[in-house]
Each structure stands twice: as C-alpha cells, then as structure tokens.
Amino acid sequence: MSKSSSEDDNMQLYMMVYSMCTQKPPHNYAQQLYERYKTDIDGYNSSMVLRSMRQINGDTLLKRLVDRWRNHKKIVISETRFFFYLDRYYISRKSLVPLEQLNLCSFRDQVYSELKDKITRTVVDMISDEREGKVIDHALLKDVLDVYVQIGLGMECYKVDFENAFLESTRNYYSNKAQTLILEYNGPDSPEYMLKAVECLQAELERASHYLHSSTEPKLMQDLQSELMIAPGEPHTEEAN
Known part of the structure; x- marks a missing residue:
C-alpha cells in the first residue's frame, strides 16, 4: 500500500469517527x-x-511483557489520532476517562494484574542470582x-507490587549474610567485617543505579545499614557470639 493510500484510509477513518460523534440524536453514536x-x-x-x-x-516472560507493553503504547498513539474528536470533545465534555488512560487501565487490569506476582518473583529472583555472582540482563x-512505573498512573504499582517484595527479599538476604560474616570475621566490630559490609553497600548501590527507580535507593540503604552495620549489644551480635 502506498503512503498516499494509507493516509487516505486514515483520513476516512477519522472522518467516520467524526461523523458518528457530531450528528444529532438518534444518529449520534459517540457513547x-x-x-x-x-x-x-x-x-x-x-x-x-x-x-x-x-x-x-x-x-x-519479562521480555514478552516489555514487548507487549511497547506495542500497546504504539497502538494507543495510533488509535488516539483516529479517535481524536471523540477524545477531545465528547469524552472531555462528559467527564469520561480519556482514551489514553482507558488503554493504560485496560492493560493493567486485563494483563498486568494477573501476572504481576509471577513477574515480581522473577525479577526478585534475578536480583538474588546477581548477588550470588550470576550475570543478568540489567537493561x-x-x-x-519501567512498566511498573508507567502502568500505575503514579508510583503505586511499583511500590506496592515490586518495591515491597524487593526490600523484604533484601532484608532477608543480608540478615543471613550478616550472620555468616559475623561468624567468619569474629564479630561486627572487626575491620574485616566492616570492609565486607561496605562492599555489600557499594554493590547494592551499583545495582540500584542500573535498574531500580531512584526513589528506592534511600529505603534500600536504610535496610542494608540496619542489617549489616550491627552495633555491639544488638541481638544479632549476642546470638552470633
């Protein structure tokens, strides 16, 4: 199909939508x-x-999610052109959900909601694998x-569906890591232990820079310091001794 033919078809579709939305009742089909x-x-x-x-x-699964989400956004851009009049005038006048938001909510409710737990487990497991030395795909x-961020009309999906699970996994991992290091280096006050603790902090900070949202970093560092920078007299220390 030539470019001019495609443009003609697009214009015909736009005009058809326009006509359906601008006729007087009972021939107005906007709703x-x-x-x-x-x-x-x-x-x-x-x-x-x-x-x-x-x-x-x-x-x-992760690759399919990214591909499908990118394709979905392309569909939204394309269809918004055809339904511009419906979106700009009728929907606005009736205070209905705009088409762009309607599309986003559809993907979230019909696709993401069913798969989010499995996706989150997969991501958290990959991060755990990286902590153990496995090379993973940061990009x-x-x-x-980014899908978590974009799909939530804000940060809600990222925080509730991913960040909470990630931070819990991180606390569990470094709680166990701290116990191992305390036993290996004769307590949390030894220079060797502190060096290892700093290495863990730096490694997590490096990971955060590759794929975590910037809002996660302060919470991540707070949890790491709580688990790794253990002061004398804390229950962890007494148990290790």
Whole structure:
C-alpha cells in the first residue's frame, strides 16, 4: 500500500469517527463508540495479550511483557489520532476517562494484574542470582521496572507490587549474610567485617543505579545499614557470639 493510500484510509477513518460523534440524536453514536472502544481493547488484551503470556516464565516472560507493553503504547498513539474528536470533545465534555488512560487501565487490569506476582518473583529472583555472582540482563530489568512505573498512573504499582517484595527479599538476604560474616570475621566490630559490609553497600548501590527507580535507593540503604552495620549489644551480635 502506498503512503498516499494509507493516509487516505486514515483520513476516512477519522472522518467516520467524526461523523458518528457530531450528528444529532438518534444518529449520534459517540457513547456507543466509546463503550465499544473499551470493550474491544479489553477483549484484545485478555484474549490475545494475556493468553500469549500465561504459560511462559523467567526472562522469556519479562521480555514478552516489555514487548507487549511497547506495542500497546504504539497502538494507543495510533488509535488516539483516529479517535481524536471523540477524545477531545465528547469524552472531555462528559467527564469520561480519556482514551489514553482507558488503554493504560485496560492493560493493567486485563494483563498486568494477573501476572504481576509471577513477574515480581522473577525479577526478585534475578536480583538474588546477581548477588550470588550470576550475570543478568540489567537493561531488561530496567525495562520491566519501567512498566511498573508507567502502568500505575503514579508510583503505586511499583511500590506496592515490586518495591515491597524487593526490600523484604533484601532484608532477608543480608540478615543471613550478616550472620555468616559475623561468624567468619569474629564479630561486627572487626575491620574485616566492616570492609565486607561496605562492599555489600557499594554493590547494592551499583545495582540500584542500573535498574531500580531512584526513589528506592534511600529505603534500600536504610535496610542494608540496619542489617549489616550491627552495633555491639544488638541481638544479632549476642546470638552470633
């Protein structure tokens, strides 16, 4: 198809939507068009997108999530052009949910909500693997965590669905790590222990710079200091002794 033919088709689609939204009742179909739009995008996300992701795991799932989310955003940009009049005038006048937000909520409710626990476990497990020396795909994790941020209409999904689980896993990991180091280096006050503790802090800070949202870093450092910088007389120290 030539560029001019494609542009003609796009203009025809735009004019058809415009006509459906500007005629007088009973020939004005703006409300029906809006409702059908929501039904169709929900149906596509649940029957096509979610179905393609349910049976896969690991980094394959993460890659599919990133690809599907990027494709979804492209669809939103494309369809917003065609439904500009509906979005700009009818939806605004009726105080309905704008199409861009409607699309985002559809992906979140139809796809992300069912898979978020499995996705979070996969990400947290990959970070745990990296702490043990395994090489992981930083760019992929950054892209996945960007989905958490973008899909939540704010930071809610990132904080509730990922950050809480990540910080809990971090506390558990370094609580056990601290016990091992205390026994190995004869207590938390030894220079050798402090050097190892600082190494852990630096390693986590480096990881944070690659894929975590900047808002996580202060909480991460606070938890690490609580688990690793153990003062004499704390229960951890007494138990180790």
